[in-house]
Amino acid sequence: MDQFTQPERPAFARWLGGTNDVTHMFLSAGNGPDMINMAGGLPDPSVYPVAELAAIARDAVAKNPRDALNYSPIEGLPALRDAIAARFSDENLTLTRDNVLITTAGLQGLDLLGKVLIDEGGLIAAHSPTYLGAIDAWRARLPAYRPFNPESNAFDAVAALKGAQFAYTVPNFSNPTGRLIDLERRKALVEAAHETGTWLVEDDPYGALYYDGDPLPRLLSLSGAMRPGDTPYSGPVVYMGTLSKELAPGLRIGWLVAAPDLIAALTMAKQGSDMCSSGLTQRVALDAFAARLPERILPNILDLYKTRRDALCAALAEHLAPWFDFEKPVGGMFVWAVARDPSFDTDKLLKAALAEGVCVTPSSVFDVEGRNRRAIRINFTLNSAERLGEGARRLALAAARVAAA
Numbered sequence: 001m002d003q004f005t006q007p008e009r010p011a012f013a014r015w016l017g018g019t020n021d022v023t024h025m026f027l028s029a030g031n032g033p034d035m036i037n038m039a040g041g042l043p044d045p046s047v048y049p050v051a052e053l054a055a056i057a058r059d060a061v062a063k064n065p066r067d068a069l070n071y072s073p074i075e076g077l078p079a080l081r082d083a084i085a086a087r088f089s090d091e092n093l094t095l096t097r098d099n100v101l102i103t104t105a106g107l108q109g110l111d112l113l114g115k116v117l118i119d120e121g122g123l124i125a126a127h128s129p130t131y132l133g134a135i136d137a138w139r140a141r142l143p144a145y146r147p148f149n150p151e152s153n154a155f156d157a158v159a160a161l162k163g164a165q166f167a168y169t170v171p172n173f174s175n176p177t178g179r180l181i182d183l184e185r186r187k188a189l190v191e192a193a194h195e196t197g198t199w200l201v202e203d204d205p206y207g208a209l210y211y212d213g214d215p216l217p218r219l220l221s222l223s224g225a226m227r228p229g230d231t232p233y234s235g236p237v238v239y240m241g242t243l244s245k246e247l248a249p250g251l252r253i254g255w256l257v258a259a260p261d262l263i264a265a266l267t268m269a270k271q272g273s274d275m276c277s278s279g280l281t282q283r284v285a286l287d288a289f290a291a292r293l294p295e296r297i298l299p300n301i302l303d304l305y306k307t308r309r310d311a312l313c314a315a316l317a318e319h320l321a322p323w324f325d326f327e328k329p330v331g332g333m334f335v336w337a338v339a340r341d342p343s344f345d346t347d348k349l350l351k352a353a354l355a356e357g358v359c360v361t362p363s364s365v366f367d368v369e370g371r372n373r374r375a376i377r378i379n380f381t382l383n384s385a386e387r388l389g390e391g392a393r394r395l396a397l398a399a400a401r402v403a404a405a
């Protein structure tokens with residue numbers, strides 16, 4: 001054997017065979033200077049309160065080095081857990097720090113849920129189409145999926161949840177469709193979780209981003225109302241939040257709110273994952289909450305994103321209508337456009353779009369079986385109104401090419 005020849009190496013784990021390369025394609029192609037990237041779910045960096053966060057971070061290190069620079073408890077800084085418990089408690093729902101685990105943003109919450117609740121072949125009931133990051137987070141667990149669509153007329157919440165380890169849903173401006181689950185279906189889901197015992201995971205990164213109308217109640221709050229006096233809350237809803245869309249994703253701070261026994265199991269999983277989330281950014285989050293920073297920057301975020309949503313929808317109506325239907329979303333970060341022709345292939349559209357200098361996300365990556373190729377998810381928060389208009393024009397050129405092929 002010469003020095004460059006290797007013996008046969010152990011194979012990579014089986015789950016890697018189930019990944020897709022579409023994500024890789026749009027992540028690696030989506031950032032050139034001439035590329036209009038409407039694929040990701042990214043905030044506009046101009047909304048970050050840079051000066052205030054810089055001052056808070058400096059004070060966190062200088063004044064609270066024990067919190068900021070030490071390992072923190074696995075569950076998170078007690079004061080931050082208390083702040084989250086207080087933020088989500090209401091007249092029917094009493095949360096304590098025992099209901100709260102601080103996570104390294106939302107994605108770690110998804111990963112830990114997979115670790116704690118899914119053995120190989122374990123069943124996940126997934127709101128379909130399903131957030132790509134969740135599918136990715138659970139891939140290594142080798143789960144089985146049963147999709148459900150809470151918008152369908154025939155939706156039966158008990159049938160959707162029964163027998164699953166957990167049900168996963170994004171009730172506020174779902175990623176990818178941008179749609180809301182209405183109040184009646186929210187109640188049906190929560191009642192079904194109480195009846196069947198299935199954990200009901202409410203992933204809510206976009207809950208603050210309502211551009212029109214009043215926010216609908218959280219599943220967690222509806223569940224609390226079904227068992228007033230349950231202190232601390234011990235019901236079936238698992239609520240997931242993050243600072244990524246309300247403040248800054250670089251902080252990597254999120255939280256899981258759930259029954260204390262599930263929080264204890266998730267804490268065990270986190271111990272073997274990263275031991276604890278960054279003490280520095282936990283301390284920054286705590287001080288940012290105390291200064292009401294998320295609440296103070298929200299009006300500016302809502303104004304900016306609402307204008308961009310309207311600009312994108314106007315541009316899509318002008319350029320893309322021959323090929324795609326879409327609804328204007330009430331909030332969130334995405335427009336979901338569905339091809340009029342059921343045989344239109346949006347994986348092919350992505351390739352054509354990249355050649356035109358625009359990037360969107362094809363529906364196949366949000367389908368656990370990769371079969372839905374009829375829709376695209378278009379982000380409107382990252383680019384200016386002008387660039388969104390140009391992006392829609394380029395997308396129309398690509399769509400015309402795919403339709404003619």
Ligand SMILES: Cc1ncc(COP(=O)(O)O)c(C=O)c1O
Nearest residue numbers: 041105106107131175203242244
């Ligand atoms: C539905 C959903 N869940 C979770 C996340 C995770 O975000 P983060 O890890 O930044 O909190 C995202 C991010 O886009 C999302 O869209």
